Amino acid sequence: MTQLALIIDLNVCVGCSACVTSCKEWNTSGPAGFMSDDNPYQKDPNGTFFNRVQTYEVGEFPKTETVHFPKSCLHCEEPPCVPVCPTGASYKREKDGIVLVDYDKCIGCKYCSWACPYGAREIDEHQKVMKKCTLCVDRIYDESLPEAERKPACVLACPTNARLFGDVHDPDSHVSNLIREEGGYPLMPEWGTQPSNHYLPRRKTRFTIHQDELVRVDNPLNKEQKQHHEPVTSPTLDDNSFI
Amino acid sequence: MHPAFSVIFLTTLIGAAQGLFLALFSTQLYSELNILPNVSESNFYGIGAVVALILLGAGLLSSFFHLGHPERAWRAAARWKTSWLSREVIVLPMMMAVVFVYAVMHLGGFDSIAFSNNANINLSSSLFLGMFGVIIAFALFLCTAMIYACIKFLQEWSSPLTVVNYILFGMASGFMLSTVLTSYFSLTDHTEFLGNWAIILTIAAFFTRSASLYRNSRIKHKSSVQSAIGIRHNTIKQTSQGAMGGSFNTREYFHGKTAAFLKSIKYIFMVLVFPIPLLLMFIALDSGNTAIFAAAFIVQYIGLLAERWFFFAQANHPQNIYYQTV
Numbered sequence: 001m002t003q004l005a006l007i008i009d010l011n012v013c014v015g016c017s018a019c020v021t022s023c024k025e026w027n028t029s030g031p032a033g034f035m036s037d038d039n040p041y042q043k044d045p046n047g048t049f050f051n052r053v054q055t056y057e058v059g060e061f062p063k064t065e066t067v068h069f070p071k072s073c074l075h076c077e078e079p080p081c082v083p084v085c086p087t088g089a090s091y092k093r094e095k096d097g098i099v100l101v102d103y104d105k106c107i108g109c110k111y112c113s114w115a116c117p118y119g120a121r122e123i124d125e126h127q128k129v130m131k132k133c134t135l136c137v138d139r140i141y142d143e144s145l146p147e148a149e150r151k152p153a154c155v156l157a158c159p160t161n162a163r164l165f166g167d168v169h170d171p172d173s174h175v176s177n178l179i180r181e182e183g184g185y186p187l188m189p190e191w192g193t194q195p196s197n198h199y200l201p202r203r204k205t206r207f208t209i210h211q212d213e214l215v216r217v218d219n220p221l222n223k224e225q226k227q228h229h230e231p232v233t234s235p236t237l238d239d240n241s242f243i
Numbered sequence: 244m245h246p247a248f249s250v251i252f253l254t255t256l257i258g259a260a261q262g263l264f265l266a267l268f269s270t271q272l273y274s275e276l277n278i279l280p281n282v283s284e285s286n287f288y289g290i291g292a293v294v295a296l297i298l299l300g301a302g303l304l305s306s307f308f309h310l311g312h313p314e315r316a317w318r319a320a321a322r323w324k325t326s327w328l329s330r331e332v333i334v335l336p337m338m339m340a341v342v343f344v345y346a347v348m349h350l351g352g353f354d355s356i357a358f359s360n361n362a363n364i365n366l367s368s369s370l371f372l373g374m375f376g377v378i379i380a381f382a383l384f385l386c387t388a389m390i391y392a393c394i395k396f397l398q399e400w401s402s403p404l405t406v407v408n409y410i411l412f413g414m415a416s417g418f419m420l421s422t423v424l425t426s427y428f429s430l431t432d433h434t435e436f437l438g439n440w441a442i443i444l445t446i447a448a449f450f451t452r453s454a455s456l457y458r459n460s461r462i463k464h465k466s467s468v469q470s471a472i473g474i475r476h477n478t479i480k481q482t483s484q485g486a487m488g489g490s491f492n493t494r495e496y497f498h499g500k501t502a503a504f505l506k507s508i509k510y511i512f513m514v515l516v517f518p519i520p521l522l523l524m525f526i527a528l529d530s531g532n533t534a535i536f537a538a539a540f541i542v543q544y545i546g547l548l549a550e551r552w553f554f555f556a557q558a559n560h561p562q563n564i565y566y567q568t569v
Contacts, residue, residue, distance in 0.1 A: 020485070044488035052485025054565065056468075058476045069472050071485070071565060084393075086319035086329035105318055108311015111328050113495060114244070117396045117466065119562025122491040128311025185473045188561065190465045191396050199473055 003077065003097035003169040004135055005196035006152065007178055008070055011203050013162040015053055015068030022157035023051045023072075023133075030138050032103055036126035048124045050133040051154055067202065070163070072154075073120040073133035074187060074195030075099050081112040081121065090130070097169075097196060098137055103129045117191050135165075168196055244397075245495050246555035249309035254387055255416070255547045256302035257335065258409065260295040261380040262417015262444075264342055267291045268373040269440070270421070270433050275366050279436055284428040288369070289350035291424050295417075296342045303335060327393055331386035338383050341376040345369060384410045391554075398462050399558040404455040411448035412516075412547055418444055419520060419540040426533040438528045438536075442521060445543070449517045452550070456509070459557060466561040481567045493566050498556035508553045515546025 027050060028035045037047035051072035058065045075092075079099050082090050089105035090112045092098070101112075101121075106129040113121040113130060121132045136152035139145065149156065155165045166175035175198075178184055184198035267288055273279040282288070307313040319332040348354045348369040357368040388409035391400040418441035425434040468479045486493070498505065523539035526532075 039488065046486075046488045046490065049486070049490070052490075053483075054481065054485045055483040056472060056474070057480045057482050058474055058478065060478050066482075067472070067474060080394075080396075083322075083325035084328065086322050086326045086332055087315070088321045089318075105315070106312065107315045107319055109309060109319070109328065110311075110495065111326075111390070113491070114397070114560070115394050117561045119492045119496065119560070119565055123311065123495075125491075187473055188466050188470050190470060191561075201473070 001097070001169055002095065002167050003075075003196050004140070004165070005075055005097075005168045005175065005198070006072070006135070006155070007164040007166070007168075007175045007184060007198050007200060009162045009164070009178075009182075009200040010067055010069065011162075011200060012160040013053075013068045013070060014160055015055055015066075016159065017053050018157040018159060019070055019154035019163060020049060020051050020053055022153045024049060026136060026139065026153035027134070032134075032138070033127065035131065036124050038125065046125075048122050048131050050122075050131065065202065070154075071118070071120070072197070073099060074118060074193075074197040075133075075135065077194035077196055078192060080191070080193055081116045084111050084115040086111070098135050099132070100134055100137065101130050101132060103127070103131075106130050117188055117193065118195075140165075168198070244555045244558045244560060245498055246552045247309055249305050249307075251548055251551040251555070252305035253302045253309070254409070255412075255544065255551055256298045256305065257338075257383065257387070258413025258547075259416040259420055259544065260298035260302065260342075261338065261383055262414040263291060263295045263298070263420050264338075264345075264373075264376055264380055264417070265414055266418045266421035266437055266440070267295070267345075268370075268377055270425075270437065271367075271370055271373060273436065274433075275370055276364060280432050282428075282430060282433065284430060286350065287424065287428050287430065289346050291421065292342050292346035292349065294420070294424070296339060296346060299335070299339045299342065303339070327386050327389040331383065331390060334379060334383045334386050338376070338379050341372065341379055345372055345376060348372065381410070384413055391558075396466065396561050397558045398464060399459045400554075402455065402458060404451055404458065407451045408448065408455060411444055411451055412550070415441060415444035415448050416540065416543055416547055419524070419536070419543055422524070422527070423533060423536045423540055426527070426531060426536045431531065434531070434536075435528060438524055441539075442524055445517060445521055445524075452516075464559065464561070466564060468564050468567075471561070471564040481565075484566050492562060496560040496563050496566075500556070505553070505556055508549050508556070512546045512549035512553055516543055516550055517546075519543075520546070 024035060035048040039045050040047060051070060054069045054071060056067045056069055058067055075098055079092055082092050082099065087105045087107055089102045091100060093100060108123060108128040110123055121130050124131050140150050140152065142150060151165050155163045164175050166173045168175055170176060178200060179198045182200045184200050186195040186198055271288060274281050307316065310316055319329055322329045323333055354367045354369045356365045357371055358366040385406060388406040392402060392405040395401045418437050422434050422438045422441060425437055469475060520539045520543035523535055523542065527535035527539060
């Protein structure tokens with residue numbers, strides 16, 4: 001079975017929020033209707049977003065590291081938000097594992113958002129329905145787009161390739177390889193939600209350079225010197241043997 | 244969590260209504276088994292059921308204010324197989340229907356003797372409807388409480404004590420309310436019977452609510468910022484949360500009040516729900532004054548509003564870990 005998901009590489013995310021803006025641009029112009037905003041250009045801007053980038057400082061000054069952390073719906077394999085929905089508006093697709101909300105059935109009771117430990121769902125304050133990341137479901141199957149563009153808007157926008165999209169159930173997919181080989185991990189594993197989105201940790205790539213790799217010397221291992229012998233003056237065994 | 248007054252009124256009003264219905268049924272059962280004298284006022288059960296129906300209706304109306312799309316509320320009955328909220332949406336109208344028929348049987352004179360034996364015990368047909376109503380009332384308590392208790396990562400709620408508290412609080416306030424009616428109709432024996440049960444239920448609720456307060460005061464949250472973002476370091480500080488002017492995440496999951504305010508609400512409800520109504524009930528049972536019975540119920544109901552507010556405000560949603568710095 002297919003489970004589409006995002007892989008977010010915290011090692012290369014620079015926190016530019018290009019994913020946030022391109023997500024908003026694509027989804028606010030989509031067939032499901034706009035994502036409402038309040039005071040977008042004034043004090044206290046407010047609005048509905050599917051994806052936000054947060055920033056954390058790890059360690060104690062001056063030995064700190066800044067981690068940018070994009071957070072959107074994780075499309076859990078066991079989504080706790082789905083069974084609690086009283087209308088069935090919140091559902092997980094069998095076909096590709098995307099968790100979606102049917103905006104025509106949602107009654108805006110907010111119970112699903114209470115049942116999501118990640119705070120991935122946001123109510124649209126004007127349309128009064130629950131909204132969340134759709135993995136750009138209106139884009140990834142659109143055959144009028146070139147095949148390379150059939151990806152979520154955030155993935156296409158990321159300038160550092162920190163967001164990757166693929167099937168995490170296919171063991172040979174690029175994203176599965178990354179999870180396996182680069183230490184991909186889920187968020188809050190303690191609740192058994194089994195998020196499909198995985199995060200790749202910060203990684204340090206180090207290699208040691210020796211002095212002789214930097215300075216070119218002739219005969220660096222001094223092999224000839226080891227083999228060097230003084231010229232032999234006295235007769236050797238070879239000189240006396242005729243056989 | 245951010246306490247929503249629509250839900251606070253819903254849970255307290257229907258709780259009192261269910262408790263009142265259970266009190267009416269208990270009175271009828273005891274009277275018809277000749278443990279208590281027969282109710283001399285013929286309209287007592289009918290008027291009691293109408294009061295319960297009004298409370299249930301007010302609770303249902305209040306719940307609509309919680310919805311973004313109340314016109315689609317009928318859809319909420321769809322997922323009863325998985326959702327406790329959906330189950331509540333089904334059981335609440337069932338409760339109203341039972342109470343309505345119960346009221347009509349008593350007020351309209353449609354009640355009749357369904358069973359009688361030689362020992363002068365006559366059980367009326369409304370009593371059998373009442374037995375069904377008791378099952379529905381407890382099912383509704385279970386549904387209402389499980390909406391909160393079933394969310395396992397809201398650890399303050401995820402406990403059998405939540406269910407026990409909802410049942411005991413609802414019954415205590417309902418029995419308090421029933422004493423107002425019996426006192427008004429001058430049913431002295433029944434007032435004493437129901438008043439004593441109101442006292443017992445309030446004391447029982449005191450112990451179970453204290454147990455849940457004790458449990459929640461030393462709760463150890465499973466999630467941490469380390470598990471939330473998956474970085475194993477003891478010192479992690481959030482510097483931005485992805486929104487400048489707040490978001491749904493900063494509004495919905497936090498009560499927005501100071502810790503001192505939260506604590507003061509706790510003391511207020513601990514005083515208003517338990518000692519004052521108990522004292523008033525003792526005085527009322529002694530004097531038989533209807534106004535004091537009413538005061539006991541009203542004080543406890545106001546206390547229960549504070550209790551429910553605290554119940555919501557105290558629950559710490561793990562998503563708040565992601566929103567520590569505005």
